[in-house]
Amino acid sequence: MEDRLGMGSRWRVAILLLALTILTVPILVGYVWILISTFSQRTYGLIPVDASGQVGGLTLRNWSFLWEDPNIWKVSLNSLILAIGLTIGVVVVSSMAGYALSRIGFPGRRVFLGTTLVLHAFPSVTLLIAIFFVLRWIARIPVLGRELPLIGGFGYNTLGGVILVMLALQLPLGIWLMKGFFDHVSWDIERAALIDGCSRWRTWWQIILPQIRPGIAALAIFSFISGWNEFLIPYTYITDQQQSTIAAYLNKLLSDTAPVNYSQVAAVGLFQLIPVMLFFLFTQEYLLSIFAGGTKGGS
Amino acid sequence: MKVKLENLTKRWGHVYAAHDINLEINDGEFVAFLGPSGCGKTTTLLLIAGIYKPTAGRILFDERVMNQVPPKNRNIGMVFQSYALYPHMTVYENLVFPMKLKRTPPAVMKERARRVAEMLGIGQLLDRRPGQLSGGQQQRVALGRALTKQPDLLLFDEPLSNLDARLRLSMRAEIKRLQMDLGITAIYVTHDQVEAMTMADRVAVMKDGRLQAYCPPDELYDRPRTLFIAGFVGNPPMNFLEVEVVQRDGVYHALRAGFDLPLSAERGKQAAGRGSVILGVRPEDVMIAEEGITGEVYVVEPLGRDDLIDVRIGDVHVHALADPNRRCRVGDRVHLRFNTQKIQLFDPKTEQSLLWT
Numbered sequence: 001m002e003d004r005l006g007m008g009s010r011w012r013v014a015i016l017l018l019a020l021t022i023l024t025v026p027i028l029v030g031y032v033w034i035l036i037s038t039f040s041q042r043t044y045g046l047i048p049v050d051a052s053g054q055v056g057g058l059t060l061r062n063w064s065f066l067w068e069d070p071n072i073w074k075v076s077l078n079s080l081i082l083a084i085g086l087t088i089g090v091v092v093v094s095s096m097a098g099y100a101l102s103r104i105g106f107p108g109r110r111v112f113l114g115t116t117l118v119l120h121a122f123p124s125v126t127l128l129i130a131i132f133f134v135l136r137w138i139a140r141i142p143v144l145g146r147e148l149p150l151i152g153g154f155g156y157n158t159l160g161g162v163i164l165v166m167l168a169l170q171l172p173l174g175i176w177l178m179k180g181f182f183d184h185v186s187w188d189i190e191r192a193a194l195i196d197g198c199s200r201w202r203t204w205w206q207i208i209l210p211q212i213r214p215g216i217a218a219l220a221i222f223s224f225i226s227g228w229n230e231f232l233i234p235y236t237y238i239t240d241q242q243q244s245t246i247a248a249y250l251n252k253l254l255s256d257t258a259p260v261n262y263s264q265v266a267a268v269g270l271f272q273l274i275p276v277m278l279f280f281l282f283t284q285e286y287l288l289s290i291f292a293g294g295t296k297g298g299s
Numbered sequence: 300m301k302v303k304l305e306n307l308t309k310r311w312g313h314v315y316a317a318h319d320i321n322l323e324i325n326d327g328e329f330v331a332f333l334g335p336s337g338c339g340k341t342t343t344l345l346l347i348a349g350i351y352k353p354t355a356g357r358i359l360f361d362e363r364v365m366n367q368v369p370p371k372n373r374n375i376g377m378v379f380q381s382y383a384l385y386p387h388m389t390v391y392e393n394l395v396f397p398m399k400l401k402r403t404p405p406a407v408m409k410e411r412a413r414r415v416a417e418m419l420g421i422g423q424l425l426d427r428r429p430g431q432l433s434g435g436q437q438q439r440v441a442l443g444r445a446l447t448k449q450p451d452l453l454l455f456d457e458p459l460s461n462l463d464a465r466l467r468l469s470m471r472a473e474i475k476r477l478q479m480d481l482g483i484t485a486i487y488v489t490h491d492q493v494e495a496m497t498m499a500d501r502v503a504v505m506k507d508g509r510l511q512a513y514c515p516p517d518e519l520y521d522r523p524r525t526l527f528i529a530g531f532v533g534n535p536p537m538n539f540l541e542v543e544v545v546q547r548d549g550v551y552h553a554l555r556a557g558f559d560l561p562l563s564a565e566r567g568k569q570a571a572g573r574g575s576v577i578l579g580v581r582p583e584d585v586m587i588a589e590e591g592i593t594g595e596v597y598v599v600e601p602l603g604r605d606d607l608i609d610v611r612i613g614d615v616h617v618h619a620l621a622d623p624n625r626r627c628r629v630g631d632r633v634h635l636r637f638n639t640q641k642i643q644l645f646d647p648k649t650e651q652s653l654l655w656t
Contacts, residue, residue, distance in 0.1 A: 186381055186383065188379040188380075188381045188382075188383035189383045189384075189385065189386075191345070191348070191350050191370075191377070191379070191383065192377065192379060192383040192384075192385075192444075193385075194349075194350060194369075194370040194371060195348055195349075195350075195370045195371070195373075195375055195376070195377045195454075196371070196396055196397040196400060196444070196448070197371040197397055197400035197401055197448070198371060198400060199369075199371065202400075207385055210385075210387040211386065211387065
């Protein structure tokens, strides 16, 4: 009896695994193809071939942009600045706004919550023209407009401007996410901190924020990845090659007048994926640890 | 430190969480706020802590008005029902956190934390995190955290509710002893009347945001001023019967169908001629006897030391405590004798006692 049950469940697991494998294969094949094609002159299915159609033709030619095109490092750095700037902005503003919306009763709170949700659902493409005018106006502000180091400023044709726009579009989600996490922190802990001698500000920083570290990590991952991968907004508002990002660089490869070298496109795409994978690997571990091995509190 | 509440009121919209509360707590006194959930006792406590701001009235510590003073400057220690320990800090860090904020010198901090930890028996837990402790241990740490800063006032918000019964009993005694030794003024919020009665020097009974009584526990028990207090304090709870008190041949009788109880003259005369009144008597003042009012045993609940007997008299039920050796059985006809010195009488409309004001 027990044996048969065991057999039955083993069969069930086997069938389940088989089904999952079949469903996963198309996705896996895609990745495998990208990997193979970046090291091949051409591919025939998953098999690398050379120009005359013979099996072989392995090459590093497709990766040559790494050492031949100095632009790739510039646009990578720009993407990194964009992703990090966006992450910092989203985390800082969301964690403060989320706390206020979760904990403090002020006039207009409900309206604010409702509006942010609507804004989140709003398609950003429709705003492109309007934002263009805003950014052009900002660009005319001295210093802040286009004379800041690293991000270039907050105006049109600067990384800072793109960060600003993306920040605005990301915030509704971030604020709601953070509010949800703050809602789950017990009031008693906050009260205890206030009674123990913390100011409201210090309570937020030293007592409440450590409780929602997993939430902050999740938000940071989302923001970083969307900043790193974003195409539309940097492509629209940055015309200067020196300010461009990696997604726009990838697009340039596709739309040049010369025939498209898909193997090179795949190589750049893979290259773009590396930091995201690394970032995800580290933060994911963080996410899972939650509190068991959290860092030390106090000052 | 003395604490004084003057006409203290807190309103949320149209609901009064605390309504015109006046009371004074002496230096070193242990006061319990007692009431059912939602009666406003925790709100009052948080008003005293400074977490909430009063809608009206004043809070005074000694002679100083505290209404606008933020919680961190009130020098109070508070213990919460949920313990409210900081999960990301070790026990030691939890204990010293309030002192750190007060910029206590590190040596003093270490010494005080060590002493408090020893006093509470948590010395071996200092490196652990709250999540790795049992409920009882967490409660001790919470108590320790409230004590290390050497507060002028200790606030307890149902601190024992989450502990199991046995632990609750020992912690009860421990907290009382600790408070006595340290001589810190303490306010203890609870819905458990046993806790309030056993621990407090004085008990403030609250209902619907209003202070119902503020007096020592024995007075609360022996001379309840309202029907609510009479019913809330004491376990098993007091019996209530609707009766009419009449004078016959110079003796006062409490009467209802199948029920005739002679009352003492001093009690009887307060209720005579008022029509229907409510008579209250505690189960321990009702005895199974050879003669007296006749009834039928409806339910027997063995409590160990006593049996709680539910006796039906006509259409009402009266609970009596009886010696288990009597072996009362369901359906038995029994006679009840009442300790007439302990009878309470209440006005059914105002719910005020007719005996005590």
